[in-house]
Amino acid sequence: MKxxxxxxxxxxxxxxxxxxxxxxxxxxxxxxxxxxxxxxNGIEGIFNERILELSNLDLKLLKQTPSAYLGSCRKxxxxxxxxxxxYQDIFSYFAKHNIGYFIYIGGNDSMDTxxxxxxxxxxxxxxxxxxxxxxxxxxxxxxxxxxxxxGSAAKYVxxxxxxxxxxxxxxxxxxxxxxxxxGRHAGWLTAAAxxxxxxxxxxPQLIYLPEVDFSKEQFIKDxxxxxxxxxxxxxxxxxxxxxxxxxxxxxxxxxxxADSFGHAMLSGAGKVLENLxxxxxxxxxRSVELNVCQRxxxxxxxxxxxxxxxxxxxxxxxxxxxxxxxxxMVFTRVxxxxxxxxxESADIHGSANVEKRVPKEWIINGNDITxxxxxYLRPLISGQTPILFRQDGLPEYLYR
Amino acid sequence: MKxxxxxxxxxxxxxxxxxxxxxxxxxxxxxxxxxxxxxxNGIEGIFNERILELSNLDLKLLKQTPSAYLGSCRKxxxxxxxxxxxYQDIFSYFAKHNIGYFIYIGGNDSMDTxxxxxxxxxxxxxxxxxxxxxxxxxxxxxxxxxxxxxGSAAKYVxxxxxxxxxxxxxxxxxxxxxxxxxGRHAGWLTAAAxxxxxxxxxxPQLIYLPEVDFSKEQFIKDxxxxxxxxxxxxxxxxxxxxxxxxxxxxxxxxxxxADSFGHAMLSGAGKVLENLxxxxxxxxxRSVELNVCQRxxxxxxxxxxxxxxxxxxxxxxxxxxxxxxxxxMVFTRVxxxxxxxxxESADIHGSANVEKRVPKEWIINGNDITxxxxxYLRPLISGQTPILFRQDGLPEYLYR
Numbered sequence: 001m002k003x004x005x006x007x008x009x010x011x012x013x014x015x016x017x018x019x020x021x022x023x024x025x026x027x028x029x030x031x032x033x034x035x036x037x038x039x040x041n042g043i044e045g046i047f048n049e050r051i052l053e054l055s056n057l058d059l060k061l062l063k064q065t066p067s068a069y070l071g072s073c074r075k076x077x078x079x080x081x082x083x084x085x086x087y088q089d090i091f092s093y094f095a096k097h098n099i100g101y102f103i104y105i106g107g108n109d110s111m112d113t114x115x116x117x118x119x120x121x122x123x124x125x126x127x128x129x130x131x132x133x134x135x136x137x138x139x140x141x142x143x144x145x146x147x148x149x150x151g152s153a154a155k156y157v158x159x160x161x162x163x164x165x166x167x168x169x170x171x172x173x174x175x176x177x178x179x180x181x182x183g184r185h186a187g188w189l190t191a192a193a194x195x196x197x198x199x200x201x202x203x204p205q206l207i208y209l210p211e212v213d214f215s216k217e218q219f220i221k222d223x224x225x226x227x228x229x230x231x232x233x234x235x236x237x238x239x240x241x242x243x244x245x246x247x248x249x250x251x252x253x254x255x256x257x258a259d260s261f262g263h264a265m266l267s268g269a270g271k272v273l274e275n276l277x278x279x280x281x282x283x284x285x286r287s288v289e290l291n292v293c294q295r296x297x298x299x300x301x302x303x304x305x306x307x308x309x310x311x312x313x314x315x316x317x318x319x320x321x322x323x324x325x326x327x328x329m330v331f332t333r334v335x336x337x338x339x340x341x342x343x344e345s346a347d348i349h350g351s352a353n354v355e356k357r358v359p360k361e362w363i364i365n366g367n368d369i370t371x372x373x374x375x376y377l378r379p380l381i382s383g384q385t386p387i388l389f390r391q392d393g394l395p396e397y398l399y400r
Numbered sequence: 401m402k403x404x405x406x407x408x409x410x411x412x413x414x415x416x417x418x419x420x421x422x423x424x425x426x427x428x429x430x431x432x433x434x435x436x437x438x439x440x441n442g443i444e445g446i447f448n449e450r451i452l453e454l455s456n457l458d459l460k461l462l463k464q465t466p467s468a469y470l471g472s473c474r475k476x477x478x479x480x481x482x483x484x485x486x487y488q489d490i491f492s493y494f495a496k497h498n499i500g501y502f503i504y505i506g507g508n509d510s511m512d513t514x515x516x517x518x519x520x521x522x523x524x525x526x527x528x529x530x531x532x533x534x535x536x537x538x539x540x541x542x543x544x545x546x547x548x549x550x551g552s553a554a555k556y557v558x559x560x561x562x563x564x565x566x567x568x569x570x571x572x573x574x575x576x577x578x579x580x581x582x583g584r585h586a587g588w589l590t591a592a593a594x595x596x597x598x599x600x601x602x603x604p605q606l607i608y609l610p611e612v613d614f615s616k617e618q619f620i621k622d623x624x625x626x627x628x629x630x631x632x633x634x635x636x637x638x639x640x641x642x643x644x645x646x647x648x649x650x651x652x653x654x655x656x657x658a659d660s661f662g663h664a665m666l667s668g669a670g671k672v673l674e675n676l677x678x679x680x681x682x683x684x685x686r687s688v689e690l691n692v693c694q695r696x697x698x699x700x701x702x703x704x705x706x707x708x709x710x711x712x713x714x715x716x717x718x719x720x721x722x723x724x725x726x727x728x729m730v731f732t733r734v735x736x737x738x739x740x741x742x743x744e745s746a747d748i749h750g751s752a753n754v755e756k757r758v759p760k761e762w763i764i765n766g767n768d769i770t771x772x773x774x775x776y777l778r779p780l781i782s783g784q785t786p787i788l789f790r791q792d793g794l795p796e797y798l799y800r
Contacts, residue, residue: 067566166467399600
């Protein structure tokens with residue numbers, strides 16, 4: 001019997017704890033597994049020796065708790081060739097604590113960690129099975145149909161855009177409302193704003209993804225065109241990462257620093273466009289940045305997303321127990337209607353450090369998306385997880 | 401038999417349609433009332449003669465629909481002495497359509513309209529009963545314990561602050577997160593952020609209301625003090641309307657225009673403080689502006705608020721039928737525990753154009769609130785209205 005270690009990494013989502021609950025639930029069933037440990041703040045918890053025993057957590061509550069119960073990190077491991085000591089430290093920690101299985105729940109950068117650790121283990125014949133369980137609201141991981149966490153974020157975005165639309169309609173005057181949505185390089189979540197459309201509402205009328213170059217001139221033309229067609233309350237979904245043909249971010253004036261992965265810290269594409277509309281068109285304009293709320297809204301969960309996040313956590317443990325290592329768990333879509341997926345695993349070398357972006361053929365005129373993309377997105381926000389509330393009127397979450 | 405006319409005015413809330421549903425529901429029961437009309441875009445709908453017959457609306461759906469079903473306006477009526485024609489126009493409209501009852505659902509500015517119309521009717525012996533039904537997320541109306549719409553906004557604010565707190569805790573580094581909340585002059589909604597606190601979480605650690613002068617120097621001292629006490633992830637709730645001792649808004653650099661009531665249009669107190677923290681302290685800092693989402697989040701409703709909003713709409717009709725006019729419906733709190741209220745009515749002259757602000761004795765040190773204020777707030781977010789969802793995964797709303 002060996003022990004299992006699990007950790008979470010990257011940006012929070014509303015579903016990453018459901019995957020953790022799935023890992024714990026399945027690990028408890030397995031006779032091959034003795035203790036179930038969680039490292040705090042991702043891989044950092046190994047260096048700091050900060051670990052928890054997880055067997056007694058309330059998994060039902062953990063499943064509906066947003067953000068990362070074990071904390072997260074943004075640490076990227078060095079190249080093995082350049083700094084072997086780091087890897088020796090990690091694997092002596094594994095040996096000392098009899099860790100036979102390491103499950104890392106995270107996004108693109110976390111899969112890079114899974115890749116390096118499993119490469120090192122293979123090279124040195126170390127018997128630790130290392131499996132990546134994906135999560136990211138950005139939905140930008142390769143080889144998987146979609147990522148856990150995306151569906152709940154998409155449901156939040158679509159719901160909020162539909163509510164902002166109702167809010168914008170109350171006054172009898174022309175207005176432009178710009179909703180800025182997360183996703184630096186991938187427009188999946190921005191595209192999910194289109195799910196707010198129904199037989200009564202065409203909003204958002206315009207959608208701008210980071211996959212295509214953004215032109216301020218064309219944007220103003222697009223807005224004027226909507227007014228000319230008789231739309232008086234225009235709702236616009238924009239990605240935080242829209243950029244011009246030279247790759248310069250529209251919000252660049254407001255970009256400030258860079259995080260430890262060298263990603264520029266963005267803010268303000270919506271605000272820039274709000275000011276542009278005021279200046280060029282002169283109508284009422286407002287921008288709403290959904291900000292971190294779109295990734296941590298535990299009170300509004302996609303049932304499909306949470307069920308799948310739990311399942312893929314369970315399947316990660318199954319994969320490790322069956323002897324797999326250096327793999328990322330993935331969803332393969334079997335059909336759209338009825339919506340059916342299979343959980344499989346894929347070689348981590350093809351999954352890490354590859355960003356899956358919205359295909360050009362799913363983008364129309366640089367300002368809208370196709371019905372094929374809506375067909376892809378729709379099932380992911382389906383169903384709502386019934387939330388437990390505390391006596392004090394707030395959702396009940398599991399606190400560490 | 402006379403007809404009843406109802407309209408909505410001022411900023412949207414998640415509960416104003418519940419009051420409309422209450423008005424319609426009660427009016428349908430009354431033998432004194434024939435037709436039930438709704439004017440579109442508040443008092444503007446009378447001038448434009450844009451009215452709807454409302455008897456056949458799905459009231460259950462209307463009750464959970466955010467924003468204003470009938471649309472809204474920000475029109476302020478002129479002084480009677482200065483422009484009698486406006487009043488003659490309105491009352492000939494009433495006469496032409498046999499309107500015996502006019503219910504105006506709105507905030508402070510709307511109660512000014514109720515006041516002027518009822519004064520005119522009394523002066524000219526016109527038999528139209530005019531009743532105000534309050535609504536505002538700002539909770540700043542006089543003579544009523546609280547206002548419909550506030551409880552749902554408060555529940556949204558508290559829930560979102562609790563989720564943003566979980567989001568902020570994931571990284572093992574010092575951070576400051578500033579949440580900017582609506583309320584230009586009244587800090588009730590900002591104070592509701594304190595409802596996010598529980599036995600596990602002390603966030604928000606700092607709360608700044610517009611009722612007290614704000615000092616940037618003291619603010620930086622407050623933040624440093626929290627770090628010194630060992631709080632690594634500081635959550636701060638600030639009102640959009642915080643201002644210095646001269647009354648200059650903290651966001652003033654970013655204030656742009658004024659609306660038709662002469663209110664400055666605000667944005668950016670949170671962003672200003674975020675930059676201040678980065679500059680003066682140098683730690684990770686983020687600001688989140690809850691923006692219109694806090695007033696239109698139909699997917700997260702306080703059951704208490706929605707039930708009371710419906711009830712006060714019903715009682716408005718009862719008051720009009722019983723012969724009252726020139727009154728605003730109000731809540732009187734009978735007790736905190738068990739929470740009990742009475743619905744009464746109060747002379748509109750004491751209610752219109754008075755802003756009820758958070759009493760100084762409920763504010764501590766300029767950066768926190770008392771437990772008395774929490775006791776006042778807590779029952780208002782109690783219970784959650786079960787929301788109907790559409791097949792497509794979004795909340796089901798009633799569309800006009």
